Each structure stands twice: as structure tokens, then as C-alpha cells.
Amino acid sequence: MKDFLSPEISQQEQWQLVKQHLNYAYQNSPFYKQIFKENAIDISAIKNETDFRQIPITAKEDLQLHNLDFLAVDYTEVIDHVTTSGTLGNPVNFMLNEADLQRLTYNEYESFKIAGVTKNDVVQITTTLDRRFMAGMAYYLGLRKLGAGVIRTGSGLPGLQWDSIQRFKPKFLVAVPSFLLKLIDYARQNNIDYKNSSVKGVICIGESLLNENLEDSALRKRIRELWEIELFSTYASTEMATAFTECELHKGNHILPNLIYTEILDESGNPVENGEVGELVVTPLQVESMPLIRYATGDMLMKIEGNCNCGRSSARIGAVIGRKKQMLKIKGTSLYPQHIQEAMNALEISDYIIEAKNDEFGNDLVILKISEEVKLSPLEIQLKLRDQLQIKLEIQQISASALFQKKFPKESRKPIIFHDLRSI
Amino acid sequence: MKDFLSPEISQQEQWQLVKQHLNYAYQNSPFYKQIFKENAIDISAIKNETDFRQIPITAKEDLQLHNLDFLAVDYTEVIDHVTTSGTLGNPVNFMLNEADLQRLTYNEYESFKIAGVTKNDVVQITTTLDRRFMAGMAYYLGLRKLGAGVIRTGSGLPGLQWDSIQRFKPKFLVAVPSFLLKLIDYARQNNIDYKNSSVKGVICIGESLLNENLEDSALRKRIRELWEIELFSTYASTEMATAFTECELHKGNHILPNLIYTEILDESGNPVENGEVGELVVTPLQVESMPLIRYATGDMLMKIEGNCNCGRSSARIGAVIGRKKQMLKIKGTSLYPQHIQEAMNALEISDYIIEAKNDEFGNDLVILKISEEVKLSPLEIQLKLRDQLQIKLEIQQISASALFQKKFPKESRKPIIFHDLRSI
Numbered sequence: 001m002k003d004f005l006s007p008e009i010s011q012q013e014q015w016q017l018v019k020q021h022l023n024y025a026y027q028n029s030p031f032y033k034q035i036f037k038e039n040a041i042d043i044s045a046i047k048n049e050t051d052f053r054q055i056p057i058t059a060k061e062d063l064q065l066h067n068l069d070f071l072a073v074d075y076t077e078v079i080d081h082v083t084t085s086g087t088l089g090n091p092v093n094f095m096l097n098e099a100d101l102q103r104l105t106y107n108e109y110e111s112f113k114i115a116g117v118t119k120n121d122v123v124q125i126t127t128t129l130d131r132r133f134m135a136g137m138a139y140y141l142g143l144r145k146l147g148a149g150v151i152r153t154g155s156g157l158p159g160l161q162w163d164s165i166q167r168f169k170p171k172f173l174v175a176v177p178s179f180l181l182k183l184i185d186y187a188r189q190n191n192i193d194y195k196n197s198s199v200k201g202v203i204c205i206g207e208s209l210l211n212e213n214l215e216d217s218a219l220r221k222r223i224r225e226l227w228e229i230e231l232f233s234t235y236a237s238t239e240m241a242t243a244f245t246e247c248e249l250h251k252g253n254h255i256l257p258n259l260i261y262t263e264i265l266d267e268s269g270n271p272v273e274n275g276e277v278g279e280l281v282v283t284p285l286q287v288e289s290m291p292l293i294r295y296a297t298g299d300m301l302m303k304i305e306g307n308c309n310c311g312r313s314s315a316r317i318g319a320v321i322g323r324k325k326q327m328l329k330i331k332g333t334s335l336y337p338q339h340i341q342e343a344m345n346a347l348e349i350s351d352y353i354i355e356a357k358n359d360e361f362g363n364d365l366v367i368l369k370i371s372e373e374v375k376l377s378p379l380e381i382q383l384k385l386r387d388q389l390q391i392k393l394e395i396q397q398i399s400a401s402a403l404f405q406k407k408f409p410k411e412s413r414k415p416i417i418f419h420d421l422r423s424i
Numbered sequence: 425m426k427d428f429l430s431p432e433i434s435q436q437e438q439w440q441l442v443k444q445h446l447n448y449a450y451q452n453s454p455f456y457k458q459i460f461k462e463n464a465i466d467i468s469a470i471k472n473e474t475d476f477r478q479i480p481i482t483a484k485e486d487l488q489l490h491n492l493d494f495l496a497v498d499y500t501e502v503i504d505h506v507t508t509s510g511t512l513g514n515p516v517n518f519m520l521n522e523a524d525l526q527r528l529t530y531n532e533y534e535s536f537k538i539a540g541v542t543k544n545d546v547v548q549i550t551t552t553l554d555r556r557f558m559a560g561m562a563y564y565l566g567l568r569k570l571g572a573g574v575i576r577t578g579s580g581l582p583g584l585q586w587d588s589i590q591r592f593k594p595k596f597l598v599a600v601p602s603f604l605l606k607l608i609d610y611a612r613q614n615n616i617d618y619k620n621s622s623v624k625g626v627i628c629i630g631e632s633l634l635n636e637n638l639e640d641s642a643l644r645k646r647i648r649e650l651w652e653i654e655l656f657s658t659y660a661s662t663e664m665a666t667a668f669t670e671c672e673l674h675k676g677n678h679i680l681p682n683l684i685y686t687e688i689l690d691e692s693g694n695p696v697e698n699g700e701v702g703e704l705v706v707t708p709l710q711v712e713s714m715p716l717i718r719y720a721t722g723d724m725l726m727k728i729e730g731n732c733n734c735g736r737s738s739a740r741i742g743a744v745i746g747r748k749k750q751m752l753k754i755k756g757t758s759l760y761p762q763h764i765q766e767a768m769n770a771l772e773i774s775d776y777i778i779e780a781k782n783d784e785f786g787n788d789l790v791i792l793k794i795s796e797e798v799k800l801s802p803l804e805i806q807l808k809l810r811d812q813l814q815i816k817l818e819i820q821q822i823s824a825s826a827l828f829q830k831k832f833p834k835e836s837r838k839p840i841i842f843h844d845l846r847s848i
Contacts, residue, residue: 076544079568081575081592093591101568120500129553129560130578132588136553137576140561144503144525151505152561154554154578160835164556167517168505411584 002102004286005258007110007314014257017285021261022046022055025291028072031062032293053269057281058295063092063239070290073097078289082134084238085413094134094238099288101141104134104241107259108142111245114254114312115203115232117172122149122198124170126161126179127205129154131413134238135205139174155179155413158186169198176414177207177219177231178350184226194227201230203245206414209233210319211342212277214251214304217319218345235317239295240282244317252304252316260284262317263294264303277302279324280317298324300336326418328356328364330391337418340368343388347381349374353406355419364422367394371403426526428710429682431534431738438681441709445685446470446479449715452496455486456717477693481705482719487516487663494714497521502713506558508662509837518558518662523712525565528558528665531683532566535669538678538736539627539656541596546573546622548594550585550603551629553578555837558662559629563598579603579837582610586618593622600838601631601643601655602774608650618651625654627669630838633657634743635766636701638675638728641743642769659741663719664706668741676728676740684708686741687718688727701726703748704741722748724760750842752780752788754815761842764792767812771805773798777830779843788846791818795827 005013022043025032035056036043046052063070071078079098083091096104117123123143129136129152143150153164155176161183164170175183180202187194209220209231216224220231235253236243242260244253255262264278265271272278280297302318322336337354344352351371359365370381378395386392407415429437446467449456459480460467470476487494495502503522507515520528541547547567553560553576567574577588579600585607588594599607604626611618633644633655640648644655659677660667666684668677679686688702689695696702704721726742746760761778768776775795783789794805802819810816831839 076573077571078573079571081546081573083591098568098571122505125554128578130549130576131581131584132576137564144522147501147503147522149500149502149505152554152556154552157555157835160555163835167507411581411587 002099002106004103004106007254007256007258008312009258014261014285017258018052018261018283019043019046021283021285021287021291022293024288025072025293029070029291030072031066031069032291034069035293049263049271052294053263055294057269058292060092060239060296060298064090067093070292071095072291073289080134080137081132082238083132085133091132092239094241095289096134096241097289100241103259103286103288104138105141105145107242107256108138109145110142110256110259111234111243112142112146112148112203114245114247115172115201115234116248117143117146117148117203119147121172122151122168122170123172123174123203124151124153124161124164124168126153126173126175127155128413131411133413134241135236135243138243139203158183159190162187162190162192165197165199166192171198171200173199173202175202175204177202177204177209177223178415180223180227181350184223199229201232203232203234205234205236208319208338208342209246210250210252212319212321214318216250218342222345222348233319235299235301235320237297239284239292239297241284241287242282247308247310247312249308249310251308252318254308254312254316255303255314257314259286262303262315264301272302274305275302277318277321296324300324326356326420328366330364330366330393333389333391335389335391339389340366340385340393341417343385344368346388347376347384349376349381351400351403351407353403353417353419355421357421358423365394367396369396369398369403369406371400372397373400426523426530428527428530431678431680431682432736433682438685438709441682442476442685442707443467443470445707445709445711445715446717448712449496449717453494453715454496455490455493456715458493459717473687473695476718477687479718481693482716484516484663484720484722488514491517494716495519496715497713504558504561505556506561506662507556509557515556516663518665519713520558520665521713524665527683527710527712528562529565529569531666531680532562533569534566534680534683535658535667536566536570536572536627538669538671539596539625539658540672541567541570541572541627543571545596546575546592546594547596547598547627548575548577548585548588548592550577550597550599551579552837555835557837558665559660559667562667563627582607583614586611586614586616589621589623590616595622595624597623597626599626599628601626601628601633601647602839604647604651605774608647623653625656627656627658629658629660632743632762632766633670634674634676636743636745638742640674642766646769646772657743659723659725659744661721663708663716663721665708665711666706671732671734671736673732673734675732676742678732678736678740679727679738681738683710686727686739688725696726698729699726701742701745720748724748750780750844752790754788754790754817757813757815759813759815763813764790764809764817765841767809770812771800771808773800773805775824775827775831777827777841777843779845781845782847789818791820793820793822793827793830795824796821797824 077097078095080096211217233246261283263281300321304316322338355367357365501521502519504520635641657670685707687705724745728740779791781789
């Protein structure tokens with residue numbers, strides 16, 4: 001197993017890793033060799049953050065259009081072929097070699113430690129290890145390195161989840177937060193004493209547990225009212241191959257500065273002030289197969305500098321406020337689908353999707369489609385949302401089965417709540 | 425990574441491993457300590473196969489009733505918690521520590537080599553890594569050690585499978601044979617040129633590709649008529665933690681004698697002659713967490729001694745003729761559900777299940793339930809089966825959806841074709 005520097009590295013050490021990474025990419029990645037040549041970039045002259053910003057941004061489209069040009073190792077070295085989830089279009093292929101799998105292992109090992117998981121704990125993974133999903137395997141590998149016990153149940157199947165909880169008594173779950181609501185429902189319907197189960201904490205994925213002000217999101221509040229377990233927020237993506245994880249203080253997701261160099265940029269590409277929202281741009285460090293430099297995640301969030309009271313010196317990031325491309329403009333008001341989701345969570349409504357279209361003038365038209373089984377009337381929902389979001393949304397009722405089909409496409413690894421049908 | 429002797433070991437070397445295993449179990453397994461004491465077994469006195477047969481058989485019921493007594497390592501050492509599939513009753517828990525995971529890795533590494541997979545190949549795993557399934561993870565770990573490329577697609581979802589085949593060009597699949605029929609159907613319906621895809625071979629699991637005479641089963645013939653790819657039979661189970669794999673000659677599944685000691689026994693517990701069918705009794709070697717000694721698999725099959733023309737000296741086993749407990753007696757004729765399955769495959773009918781009940785006199789009553797969508801009439805099927813099996817089966821038509829629900833219970837890892845409702 002490869003050795004990695006601990007996450008508690010100095011800025012100077014991180015800068016060394018960044019420089020190594022730039023050199024590696026220049027020597028091995030056809031895509032970056034080309035970028036560096038075209039832009040006449042001399043790596044040895046990059047000495048600080050300002051110099052670093054001379055390197056062009058890499059966009060998702062670059063990965064889509066030039067996928068194999070990003071490969072920096074011999075193709076026969078590739079072990080794991082995965083894809084991104086395809087939230088913003090066609091999934092992109094990603095490849096990992098043995099060293100990348102070791103890095104991924106180390107990354108989750110450190111992440112689970114931040115959430116307080118130890119060798120003596122048993123953890124049930126309720127997300128899939130299938131469907132070309134990087135994170136599922138990352139959890140498994142990290143927990144194995146930690147020496148913790150693992151139960152691979154996979155996604156869905158509340159009955160199997162509870163059977164596994166009762167058989168193996170896990171202390172932690174890895175889960176999508178809204179799936180916890182399904183687990184609670186199932187437990188209630190089947191007289192399972194979920195409040196006294198072995199489960200004490202959940203490493204969460206895919207949905208935000210923090211709101212913009214680093215307070216509990218409506219979803220976290222709702223779950224915690226029903227089931228008093230500790231919920232840990234995480235943030236990650238296939239492209240980053242790195243996870244950001246909440247510590248026990250729940251004040252943002254800790255960055256692993258030995259594995260990723262982060263920038264938060266405004267519309268013009270300049271760094272925003274500490275605590276301001278901007279787009280996260282990442283340079284994942286020590287990646288061999290598909291190194292990325294200044295990859296624009298599209299995720300809007302803020303960085304929190306300074307020591308955390310948990311004792312870690314690494315900066316943290318806040319909740320994803322929205323995806324840059326998903327920004328909605330409704331009669332002059334800008335907002336992200338996440339804002340609508342947060343408001344719907346506060347109303348305790350889960351059975352809905354959000355559709356964005358262009359109206360005849362090319363403006364954004366947003367329709368909230370809710371299940372006919374939702375108890376509040378469309379008008380009531382409209383009024384409550386207007387109070388909270390200052391906008392009036394069009395609301396349509398659709399059948400529960402039509403909603404299910406739109407929200408859970410058969411081959412997707414996660415529910416699709418926001419459907420963006422706008423032309424680009 | 426632990427070192428293992430190569431599978432090409434002498435009988436004497438295997439005997440050393442057996443003795444080590446007995447000593448290990450005696451010292452660490454509460455269950456076997458008790459067994460050895462109760463039966464006054466002196467391990468040092470066990471010098472040959474006849475002595476070895478003094479050790480009592482371990483049955484599935486022992487594992488069900490005394491699950492934790494089998495654990496021979498500290499509970500905190502356990503990494504992977506899995507369960508058996510539960511074909512014969514409630515699933516049994518199995519546990520693996522780090523050494524067991526390394527053994528499992530090595531086991532599949534050797535198995536894939538027997539089937540001819542190399543570092544330069546890409547393999548798509550179309551079985552799940554979830555649902556507490558040992559084999560799914562074993563495939564992944566073995567392929568990683570081999571250095572092959574892996575695509576984790578998981579089970580079902582023909583669309584995702586073909587998307588993955590077209591994206592990543594795998595040379596091999598890991599698949600349940602009858603799922604290949606579904607893949608072919610999907611390809612035809614969606615104009616995918618499956619005959620010219622990258623796929624050249626399939627490592628098969630869960631269904632027999634050989635009949636009793638070591639010839640191609642009806643299922644293998646049917647697939648090969650539609651798609652000329654090479655199919656490799658394998659045989660494995662959670663309890664054995666070892667796989668038996670066909671080489672390119674397709675004449676039985678090779679035993680890995682460094683990982684498993686095998687006996688084929690008759691009703692009285694005596695070894696059958698070479699080439700005769702009996703129950704497979706296994707002693708998986710070098711297992712740490714839950715060592716088993718003389719575990720009766722319930723599977724009826726034959727061993728083929730002697731060198732294989734592929735150059736390997738290890739013995740092979742033939743197809744599973746049936747599960748001991750699933751034997752059916754119909755008006756004096758004994759047969760296994762597998763015989764009915766083989767006959768149905770020859771008729772190219774997949775949409776059916778077999779139900780066994782007791783009639784009012786306690787005799788076996790077998791009902792073949794077929795989908796209303798099957799084109800042959802119940803009478804035609806009955807006549808054709810009578811010709812082949814020499815028995816007249818009761819046949820019932822049920823709706824396609826009722827059949828689907830019985831055959832694919834939501835939480836099962838595989839289709840359930842045989843439903844045994846007989847009292848024991």
C-alpha cells in the first residue's frame with residue numbers, strides 16, 4: 001500500500017504536491033500537454049496561486065469531448081472503469097489504475113475517520129457498489145483499510161436493510177438522507193423498534209444536510225425529529241475522486257488538502273472572499289490515470305478557512321447552494337433547484353420533481369410536479385413556497401406512478417429531482 | 425498480500441494444508457473444539473483419508489443453529505459480513521477477515537486464469553456486488569489482482585449492460601447464463617449488433633452448462649446457437665469460499681486443491697467410485713474467520729480424477745445433478761428439479777417455476793407453473809416432458825406477472841425456479 005502524507009499538511013507541502021501533479025500531467029496526459037503548449041505555460045514558473053490561475057479551466061465538456069486524451073497511463077494498467085452519474089448530461093467515463101484505487105482507499109479511510117468510524121465498528125453500505133459507481137467501491141475499500149466490519153446491502157430494499165441491521169448490528173450506515181425516511185416508514189409499518197436499533201450514525205451522500213448558513217437543512221431536521229441519530233454530511237464526485245466529510249461538530253465538510261487543491265471562484269474567475277459563495281474548482285492531487293487540473297465542478301458553495309474546533313486545521317466547504325448550470329431566473333429572481341428542494345423538505349413533501357423549460361420568449365419556466373397523493377393542495381403549496389422563496393411557481397399534479405417513473409429512472413444511481421429541459 | 429502455494433500441489437502438500445487446517449480449527453473454533461472433544465478425536469492421529477472420515481460431517485443446520493460458535497477470530501477482526509443465498513432456507517451469516525479477503529482474492533485470481541482472462545482484458549461484472557453477496561466482491565478482487573480492467577454494472581438492466589459494452593469494449597462478461605438470453609433479446613429489440621460486439625467469452629455462474637454426461641447442457645446449446653461466444657462454467661458457494669472453474673476444454677470444473685479438500689460420498693458416507701455421482705463434502709483450506717471441516721454441500725455431482733488435456737493436473741468436478749434435499753420422488757421415479765429445468769431449456773421455455781408439495785398421503789406432488797404467455801400448450805409441454813423424463817407432471821398456467829413475482833423475489837440475488845413447499 002502506497003504511503004500518503006497526512007491531511008494535516010502545511011500550505012508549502014500542499015504546494016509541492018501541486019507542482020508534482022502539474023509535472024506529472026504535463027509529462028503523461030496528452031490533454032494537458034496540449035493545453036500547456038497552446039498556452040505557453042512554463043510549469044517551473046508557477047510559484048504561487050496567482051501564477052496557478054494562468055492555467056485554463058477544464059470543463060465537463062472537455063472530458064466529454066476528449067475523454068481518452070485525459071488518460072495518462074497505459075490503457076492496460078486500468079483496473080476500474082466507472083462513469084459519472086450524468087446529472088448534467090451524458091455520463092463521462094473515468095478510469096482508475098492500481099495506484100488510483102489505493103488513493104481512493106486512503107481518501108475514504110481518512111473520511112471515515114473524520115466521521116468517527118473506528119476499526120471496532122460495523123458499517124452497512126446502503127448505496128450500490130454496482131452501476132459503474134466510484135463511491136460505492138470507495139466506501140468498501142476505505143472501511144476495509146480501517147479494519148471496520150462492512151455489510152454490502154446495496155441500494156433500496158428496506159426489508160433487506162432492516163434484516164441486515166438486525167443480523168449484524170451496524171453502528172453506522174452509509175446512506176442517501178431521504179432513504180432514511182423510507183427506512184423509518186418501513187420500520188413503522190413492520191413494527192421494527194427502529195429507535196432502539198444498533199444504528200447510531202449515518203454517513204450521508206447526495207443530499208445536503210446544511211443550508212446556506214451552515215445550519216441544519218430542513219431534511220436533516222425532519223430526519224432527526226423522527227430518529228435521533230447523528231448525520232454526517234459528505235460531498236464528493238467522480239471527477240474529484242476525493243470526499244469532503246463533516247466532523248462531529250457539523251460545521252461544514254473538511255477538505256483533505258493532501259488529496260485536493262481547491263479554489264472558489266467568482267464569475268470572472270477570481271477567488272471570492274472567505275465565506276462568500278462561488279464555483280468550486282478542483283485540482284485532485286496524486287491521481288495517476290486521469291489527472292485533472294483546475295476542473296470546474298459547477299457546484300456553487302463557500303469555503304470556511306481557519307481551524308475547526310474539532311482540532312483539524314484543514315479548511316471546510318459549506319453546502320452546495322446549487323449547480324451553476326442549473327440556476328433559474330424567475331421574473332428577475334435568481335435561485336437554484338436546491339432552494340425549492342429545501343422549501344419542499346420544510347413542508348415535509350418528498351413526492352415531487354422540478355421541471356425547467358423555456359417559455360416562448362426563451363425565459364425560464366419552472367413547473368413543480370407533485371404526486372396526486374400529496375395531502376396539501378397545489379394552491380396551499382404555491383402560497384407556502386411564495387412566502388419562503390418570494391416567487392410564484394406553477395404547480396401540476398401528476399399520478400404517483402408517473403412521478404415515480406420520472407424521479408427514479410431505471411438505470412440511474414440516484415433520484416432525479418431536477419429535470420432541466422431548457423435549451424442551452 | 426499473503427503468499428499461497430500454487431494449485432499444482434502434490435497430494436502430500438495438500439495433506440499438510442489439511443492438517444494445518446485441522447489444528448487451526450481445533451485451537452480457534454469453539455464449534456470444532458467441542459466436536460473434537462465430544463468425539464475424542466486426536467488430530468495428530470489423522471494420517472490418511474480413512475482417519476479423516478472419522479470427523480463428523482458439518483451440516484448447514486449446524487451453521488444455522490450455532491453461527492457464532494464457528495467464528496475463530498476476534499469479532500473486531502471481521503471485515504466483510506455476507507450471507508448465503510438461502511436456497512435451502514434462511515440465509516446463514518458468514519464473516520471474513522483481512523486474510524480471508526486475500527484468500528478470496530487469490531481464489532478468483534486463479535479461477536479467472538483457468539478461464540483464460542489476462543491483465544490486458546476488460547471484464548464486465550453483470551452480477552451484483554451488493555446484497556451481502558460474497559461472489560460479486562470476489563470477482564472484483566480477483567480481477568484487480570490479475571490487473572484486468574473491470575466494469576461493475578451489477579445485475580439486471582440490459583440497457584446499462586449494452587451501454588457499458590459499447591463504452592468500454594469488455595472481452596469477457598461475468599453473468600448468469602439465462603441473463604445472456606435477456607441480453608440477446610434486448611440487443612435484437614434495439615438493433616444492437618451483438619454478434620459483432622467486443623464480448624468473446626462469459627464466466628458463468630448459478631446455472632449448469634454441462635449435463636450429467638459432461639456434454640453441453642440445453643441452456644449452453646441454446647445460447648451458443650444465438651451468440652457464438654465461449655461460455656465457462658463455474659461452481660462455488662459462500663460456505664466453500666472457493667470456486668471451481670472450467671478451462672478452455674470445457675470438461676468439468678477444475679478444483680483448486682490448495683484451497684479446498686473435496687470428498688464425494690454416498691448415502692452411507694463412503695467415497696463413491698471415480699466418475700460416480702455422490703454428495704460433495706468440502707473442507708475449505710486456509711480460511712481463518714469461519715473454518716469448516718467436512719461441510720456437506722448438499723450438492724450431488726461427480727469427480728473426474730486424472731490429468732486434464734489443458735495441462736492441469738488438478739481433478740475436476742462435473743455439473744451439479746441436483747441438491748440432495750431437493751430430490752423428488754414421483755410415482756417411484758427419482759429426479760431432481762435440475763432434470764426438469766434441463767428438459768424445459770431444451771424446449772426453450774424460460775417462463776416457469778417448479779413447485780413441490782406433499783399430497784394427502786405425504787408423497788411428493790410436483791406442479792410446473794408456466795406463464796400464460798408461453799406458446800406451447802400445457803398438454804404439449806406435458807407430453808414432451810413425459811417423453812424425456814418418463815414422468816407425467818401436473819401443469820398450471822398462471823399470469824406472467826404472478827410468475828415474475830414468484831420467480832424473482834425482490835430481495836433475492838438470483839431467480840428462484842424451484843419452490844419447495846414440502847414439510848421436512
